[in-house]
Amino acid sequence: MGNHMKGCSCRRCRMGMHTKYGGRLLQKLIRGARRKAKAKLRQGEEPDPCTSRGYTD
Secondary structure, eight states, rough: OOOEEEEEHHHHHHHHHHHHHHHHHHHHHHHHHHHHHOOOTTTOOOOOEEOOOOOOO
């Protein structure tokens, strides 16, 4: 899977991804997206191609 997290790429959001809170938030979102994709695959459905991550600033 390529880049499955879509979101704002402004300077403040990119900097926010590297903060303690922003990094944790992003990891939680990535794990949640993986769990949802695996659940859909188990059910025989096609997973969503991407997930929006929102603001991290």
